[in-house]
Amino acid sequence: MSIGTIGFIGLGIMGRPMAKNLIKANYKLVVYDKFAKFDDLLSLGAVGGTSNKDVASKSDIIITMLPNSPHVKEAILGSGGVIEGIKSGAIVVDMSSIAPAASQEVGAALKAKGISFLDAPVSGGEPKAVDGTLAIMVGGDAAPFEKVKPILEKMGSSVVLVGDVGAGNVTKLANQIVVALNIAAVSEAFTLSTKAGVDPQKVFDAIKGGLAGSTVMNAKVPMILEGNFKPGFRIELHIKDLQNALDTAHNLNVPIPLTAGVMETLQFLKNDGHAASDHSAIVRYYEQMAKVEVRK
Numbered sequence: 405m406s407i408g409t410i411g412f413i414g415l416g417i418m419g420r421p422m423a424k425n426l427i428k429a430n431y432k433l434v435v436y437d438k439f440a441k442f443d444d445l446l447s448l449g450a451v452g453g454t455s456n457k458d459v460a461s462k463s464d465i466i467i468t469m470l471p472n473s474p475h476v477k478e479a480i481l482g483s484g485g486v487i488e489g490i491k492s493g494a495i496v497v498d499m500s501s502i503a504p505a506a507s508q509e510v511g512a513a514l515k516a517k518g519i520s521f522l523d524a525p526v527s528g529g530e531p532k533a534v535d536g537t538l539a540i541m542v543g544g545d546a547a548p549f550e551k552v553k554p555i556l557e558k559m560g561s562s563v564v565l566v567g568d569v570g571a572g573n574v575t576k577l578a579n580q581i582v583v584a585l586n587i588a589a590v591s592e593a594f595t596l597s598t599k600a601g602v603d604p605q606k607v608f609d610a611i612k613g614g615l616a617g618s619t620v621m622n623a624k625v626p627m628i629l630e631g632n633f634k635p636g637f638r639i640e641l642h643i644k645d646l647q648n649a650l651d652t653a654h655n656l657n658v659p660i661p662l663t664a665g666v667m668e669t670l671q672f673l674k675n676d677g678h679a680a681s682d683h684s685a686i687v688r689y690y691e692q693m694a695k696v697e698v699r700k
């Protein structure tokens with residue numbers, strides 16, 4: 405099937421390299437961001453849109469990559485939004501990490517107009533967005549999923565349909581809980597072993613290949629040992645994801661006490677000037693309590 409034109413809305417840290425990968429794969433793109441400039445994408449051959457509605461009126465598939473639920477609702481359902489310009493038969497794919505209930509609200513509003521919607525959040529961060537090797541978790545119907553899968557495969561190395569609309573973002577919340585708790589566990593353990601006088605580099609070398617080893621440990625311990633907290637994934641974005649996890653869990657009467665604990669650590673770090681630091685700065689909370697630094 406010919407895909408036609410892809411609209412890409414939200415050209416931030418993640419959306420910009422993802423759009424570039426689609427241009428590289430020879431798709432025709434119409435791009436738009438409400439606040440950020442996008443001249444670099446125009447010089448690569450993309451067409452510039454003038455609003456979210458304008459992008460939708462020129463596209464067969466519309467992809468959004470925005471910060472959180474209110475931005476997605478505004479861009480798709482709001483005044484001058486995608487829903488006002490959308491063509492019949494178009495598919496909307498939201499790749500932002502938002503509350504599953506918001507995905508379902510957007511999906512239902514589009515379905516009432518006969519438009520298919522998929523929630524397709526990603527894991528992997530900026531480096532994998534640049535490489536086109538993101539992990540993409542998708543919620544929605546099989547037919548639109550099969551149509552957009554070749555496009556998603558240009559941005560990710562793993563593309564999995566996990567359930568109905570909202571299931572993509574439920575899966576992403578699970579991902580974000582595991583990552584946050586894993587960084588906290590690594591931080592707690594390395595702060596203790598450093599205070600006990602053991603070289604943290606040697607602790608890392610000794611345990612990374614055992615059961616405690618993880619992708620998170622391999623990615624974050626080298627940053628911690630260097631004292632490099634440049635994002636990466638900002639603390640403030642992880643606060644947003646854990647808030648969505650807590651809201652979703654509490655609506656389902658599911659207690660998530662460990663997530664609640666790490667959320668308070670993140671609140672401390674935000675208050676301590678780390679909102680824009682990488683989430684590996686969770687170690688700074690433990691370091692301040694123990695009066696020790698986990699460094700080479």
Ligand code: NAD
Nearest residue numbers: 414415416417418437438439440471475479500501529530
């Ligand atoms: P970002 O803030 O860099 O980019 C978002 C872009 O959306 C901005 O350029 C902003 O101007 C634009 N925008 C906001 N409201 C808009 C509107 N109404 N219409 C059009 N454009 C609008 O954020 P990001 O880091 O690219 O993250 C995007 C999403 O991906 C978030 O949900 C984030 O949690 C998720 N995510 C990020 C990472 C990461 O490492 N940065 C990793 C995985 C997932």
